[in-house]
Amino acid sequence: MxxxxxxxxxxxxxxxxxxxxxxxxxxxxxxxxxxxxxxxxxxxxxxxxxxxxxxxxxxxxxxxxxxxxxxxxxxxxxxxxxxxxxxxxxxxxxxxxxxxxxxxxxxxxxxxxxxxxxxxxxxxxxxxxxxxxxxAVAALASGTAGRKYGCVLIAGTGTIAYGFNEDGKMARAAGCGPLLGDQGSGHAISSNALAAVMRAHDGRGPPTTLTAAILKKLDLTTPEEIVGWVYADTSWARVAALVPTIKACAKNGDEVAIGILEDAAEELAISVKAVVRALKLSGHDGSEPFPFVMVGGVLEHEEGWDLCKPLIAKVTQAFPGVQAIQPSVxxxxxxxxxxxxxxxxxxxxxxxxxxxxxxxxxxxxxxxx
Amino acid sequence: MxxxxxxxxxxxxxxxxxxxxxxxxxxxxxxxxxxxxxxxxxxxxxxxxxxxxxxxxxxxxxxxxxxxxxxxxxxxxxxxxxxxxxxxxxxxxxxxxxxxxxxxxxxxxxxxxxxxxxxxxxxxxxxxxxxxxxxAVAALASGTAGRKYGCVLIAGTGTIAYGFNEDGKMARAAGCGPLLGDQGSGHAISSNALAAVMRAHDGRGPPTTLTAAILKKLDLTTPEEIVGWVYADTSWARVAALVPTIKACAKNGDEVAIGILEDAAEELAISVKAVVRALKLSGHDGSEPFPFVMVGGVLEHEEGWDLCKPLIAKVTQAFPGVQAIQPSVxxxxxxxxxxxxxxxxxxxxxxxxxxxxxxxxxxxxxxxx
Incomplete structure (x- = not known):
């Protein structure tokens, strides 16, 4: 050999x-x-x-x-x-x-x-x-026991929706990174939260508990210091690491944090729906069953606000046959x-x-x- | 000497x-x-x-x-x-x-x-x-004949609202760059337009004439090529240079382009209103006159869609006494x-x-x- x-x-x-x-x-x-x-x-x-x-x-x-x-x-x-x-x-x-x-x-x-x-x-x-x-095929297959059929949504630092129909045809939506509007990604959620802190600080937006929570997480004292922190290192994962902090604020009832996560769920649902429509996964009347696999840090089970709940509700509203799967492997x-x-x-x-x-x-x- | x-x-x-x-x-x-x-x-x-x-x-x-x-x-x-x-x-x-x-x-x-x-x-x-x-003081003074009083909005590659009241107190809003949500800036407008092209391409959004206009402007053939173009050089001014193309599409009636510019006008108005409120420039009843100076490429007179019109309307709605000025120097x-x-x-x-x-x-x- x-x-x-x-x-x-x-x-x-x-x-x-x-x-x-x-x-x-x-x-x-x-x-x-x-x-x-x-x-x-x-x-x-x-x-x-x-x-x-x-x-x-x-x-x-x-x-x-x-x-x-x-x-x-x-x-x-x-x-x-x-x-x-x-x-x-x-x-x-x-x-x-x-x-x-x-x-x-x-x-x-x-x-x-x-x-x-x-x-x-x-x-x-x-x-x-x-x-x-x-x-993305591995992510899809982790929820379909190896079948290359259905739609997978990956939402971690970035986000992409990806799918195959029975004929092997592929479709994708989003996945172009933060400079091209990947709303719903961990990076976008965190950027929006940081922007909300700056808006609260200069009077453009309402006060939010995100300010204290994010400053504590980043070991900073004032919102002005966030500007230096952000531009010191623009790696996407570093910004996206704030997602659990934002989910915790939302869980505690912060309206600004809830709004950011609801917007993210809406954007992620739009990506999923674009793929499902392109592949006609839900049949001609929209009610056929198909697997919808959710993967990535933004969609993971944890103690904070559950983003999957509104996401699944939105996808189900469009395609009642959807089978939502959070893979265990x-x-x-x-x-x-x-x-x-x-x-x-x-x-x-x-x-x-x-x-x-x-x-x-x-x-x-x-x-x- | x-x-x-x-x-x-x-x-x-x-x-x-x-x-x-x-x-x-x-x-x-x-x-x-x-x-x-x-x-x-x-x-x-x-x-x-x-x-x-x-x-x-x-x-x-x-x-x-x-x-x-x-x-x-x-x-x-x-x-x-x-x-x-x-x-x-x-x-x-x-x-x-x-x-x-x-x-x-x-x-x-x-x-x-x-x-x-x-x-x-x-x-x-x-x-x-x-x-x-x-x-920002020079920009304000270019519209006030040298007085350091009133509010100036600068919207070029980036955006900031800045002002002084009669007592010399200063306030500012936005101005933290594209990673912290400076919506309304040339960079943000152009990013949103590029994202709209990607959304139209993968089915997340409606078709738009921005696709053909931006591809022509960038000398590219397909929307996929935009991904490579954007990440090849992430300097802010390079992206912001698309603003005239977007204004031209809006002028020709493209709903997506109009929506992006209307959102920008709304965000810029929010920045101005935050500064005016912080400095009480419009007096206690909101109707006192004060100078509002508009500077920068996004707000310039040109052949395309006029962003100043909805912006001035929004600011006037909040503060009827506002004196909108587009400096001639x-x-x-x-x-x-x-x-x-x-x-x-x-x-x-x-x-x-x-x-x-x-x-x-x-x-x-x-x-x-």
């Missing part, structure tokens, strides 16, 4: 030679969620292609988004992540049936071709099928489930109808996937 | 020695408007302190905002600008009664003290009075008029009640001041 770049990591494969004689090899697939911060690989194993899969191992490395790090760094992070998860699983590469790589930064067929060539270098065996998608498991389904289809098997993604909410090495 | 740094520029003073014997010296004052792009000096002359002043010369140099260039560069730009305007006027420094420097970046008494010490180096004669203000003339008024007050003279700032709309070296 070829050693590739992370040669010492692949050394474990030599120790597994004896197992090559096994007659009942399990079905092994890999899923990878590659983002601008981390790359997470998940190894799924099932006794047969159609049997219920289990998470065998999980590995985390650095960024594999080739827009935020160099191509060389991105390739290393991917290989290291997959080598580690296979080493932890005690599975050689030749035994991997399918690899599904869901990578942020993959926005076009040429992008996908480029990353596919990297993947082919790492998995040279023709028996291993390789697939490359945008990372991380996107990397979604990517692995896409791989598992590809293998299922290739093997001509039929999966059990009672297959539930909730059963993946298991702990691997102390981390809930 | 001290030579200062721009020594060769001050050489003209030696040639003026003969004139020192003149008995009827005119009253000479200087006004300087120092910004992040240019520094403009104006020399005003009047036969007596209370006589109507005339613009004698105008000089332009580079940035003197010490936040955007080094202190050394800022000082040089200031000295060069003032030396040039005096050389053009054939007036030695000793004959300057008052210098008024209105500088962007001067936001606190320590800032003003710092710049005053530079000014004192250049004008060491005790007979020359020196004053330092924020550049540039802010540097305003700074010079502040200097002229300081001299008038120092000399105990009374100025004519028919003094009109419009009479300064004269051409100096081919440029309308």
């Amino acid at each position: 070829k050693r590739n770049h992370c040669s010492e990591l692949w050394d474990f494969e030599d120790e597994l030679v004896d197992r090559n004689g096994d007659v009942t090899k399990p079905t092994i697939v890999l899923g990878v969620d590659g983002g601008a911060t981390t790359t997470i690989s998940i190894c799924l194993s099932s006794s047969t292609p159609a049997a219920h899969p289990n998470v065998v191992a999980r590995a985390v490395t650095g960024s594999s988004n080739f827009n935020s790090v160099s191509e060389e760094t991105a390739k290393r992070a991917l290989e290291q992540s997959m080598a580690e998860v296979l080493m932890l699983s005690r599975v050689p590469r030749v035994d991997v049936r399918v690899v599904c790589l869901a990578l942020s930064g993959v926005n076009s067929p040429p992008d996908a071709e480029r990353v596919l060539s990297w993947l082919r270098e790492i998995f040279p065996c023709e028996s291993t099928k390789c697939y490359v998608y945008n990372d 991380e996107p990397a498991v979604g990517a692995a489930l896409v791989a598992w389904r590809h293998n299922l289809e290739d093997s001509g098997s039929i999966f059990s109808s009672d297959f539930k993604v909730d059963s993946f909410s298991i702990t691997v090495e102390g981390v809930v996937c | 001290k030579r200062n740094h721009c020594s060769e520029l001050w050489d003209f003073e030696d040639e003026l020695v003969d004139r020192n014997g003149d008995v009827t010296k005119p009253t000479i004052v200087l006004g300087v408007d120092g910004g992040a792009t240019t520094t403009i000096s104006i020399c005003l002359s009047s036969s007596t302190p209370a006589a109507h002043p005339n613009v004698v010369a105008r000089a332009v140099t580079g940035s003197s905002n010490f936040n955007s260039v080094s202190e050394e560069t800022a000082k040089r730009a200031l000295e060069q600008s003032m030396a040039e305007v005096l050389m053009l006027s054939r007036v030695p420094r000793v004959d300057v009664r008052v210098v008024c420097l209105a500088l962007s970046g001067v936001n606190s008494p320590p800032d003003a003290e710092r710049v005053l010490s530079w000014l004192r180096e250049i004008f060491p004669c005790e007979s020359t009075k020196c004053y330092v203000y924020n550049d 540039e802010p540097a003339v305003g700074a010079a008029l502040v200097a002229w008024r300081h001299n008038l007050e120092d000399s105990g003279s009374i100025f004519s009640s028919d003094f009109k700032v419009d009479s300064f709309s004269i051409t100096v070296e081919g440029v309308v001041c």
Whole structure:
């Protein structure tokens, strides 16, 4: 077997030679969620292609988004992540049936071709099928048990709505960053809250408890100091980190904070509705069922004001058949489930109808996937 | 006379020695408007302190905002600008009664003290009075014939509302840049238009003629290319330069463009009203007259949609006594008029009640001041 770049990591494969004689090899697939911060690989194993899969191992490395790090760094992070998860699983590469790589930064067929060539270098065996998608596919699949069907809304630092219909047609809305009006994102919510503090300070807007809460959170004394804080470092995630503070103020009844979060829910609903309409996911009369998966820090369950409630209400009002899903597993498991389904289809098997993604909410090495 | 740094520029003073014997010296004052792009000096002359002043010369140099260039560069730009305007006027420094420097970046008494010490180096004669203000004072004074009273709204790339009451109390609203919600600025208007193009593209918003107009203006083919264009260079002025294109679309009846400009007018009116309320400029019953000066590219007369009309209507609705003024002279003339008024007050003279700032709309070296 070829050693590739992370040669010492692949050394474990030599120790597994004896197992090559096994007659009942399990079905092994890999899923990878590659983002601008981390790359997470998940190894799924099932006794047969159609049997219920289990998470065998999980590995985390650095960024594999080739827009935020160099191509060389991105390739290393991917290989290291997959080598580690296979080493932890005690599975050689030749035994991997399918690899599904869901990578942020993959926005076009040429992008996908480029990353596919990297993947082919790492998995040279023709028996291993390789697939490359945008990372939104992993997020969608984390709520649909691996099906690439329905609409996913990601609202973290940024926001994007993304979806596929039964024919594989794709549509997306928003996702162009804070300079092009991604309202509803963590960055936009936090920017609006900071602006509300300045408005309260100079008399353009009503007083709000956001002032004291945000100043405390940022360890500042006066609203004027916020100007210096904001322009000292304009990284989007730094601003977006204020979302929990804003949700806490809203939970305590602050009208300004509630207004900002209600506006965000409205904007996020508009993105979702644009994708659902473009793909006709709700059928011709608007009442057909379809999965709607919600992912990201802005939409997470926590103690503060629940943004999902008005969001789901707004989407349901437009499309009564919507099935709102807050996944119990991380996107990397979604990517692995896409791989598992590809293998299922290739093997001509039929999966059990009672297959539930909730059963993946298991702990691997102390981390809930 | 001290030579200062721009020594060769001050050489003209030696040639003026003969004139020192003149008995009827005119009253000479200087006004300087120092910004992040240019520094403009104006020399005003009047036969007596209370006589109507005339613009004698105008000089332009580079940035003197010490936040955007080094202190050394800022000082040089200031000295060069003032030396040039005096050389053009054939007036030695000793004959300057008052210098008024209105500088962007001067936001606190320590800032003003710092710049005053530079000014004192250049004008060491005790007979020359020196004053330092924020550049918004020059903009206000350009509409009030030099009075530091009333409210000025500046809406160019950024926006700020600024004002003084009769007691010299100052108030301001907005002016914290695009990351802190300066709605109504050229940057915000253009960002909203770019976002509207993306919304029309992905189905979140209605179609708009902004799409074709902005793509043509930016020499792009598809809305997707706007994403690359925006993040390639995030300088504020580059984005704000789209305002005339947006005004043209609105003038042609585009509902989306009109909506963006109406929202901007509303936000700008909110800033003005906050300052007027804070300073009680409209008296206790809200009907007293006060000057409201409008300055900056967003508020300029041009062929496109007129944003001033709804803005003035909104401010008038709140404060019926408001006197809306679109200055016919540039802010540097305003700074010079502040200097002229300081001299008038120092000399105990009374100025004519028919003094009109419009009479300064004269051409100096081919440029309308």
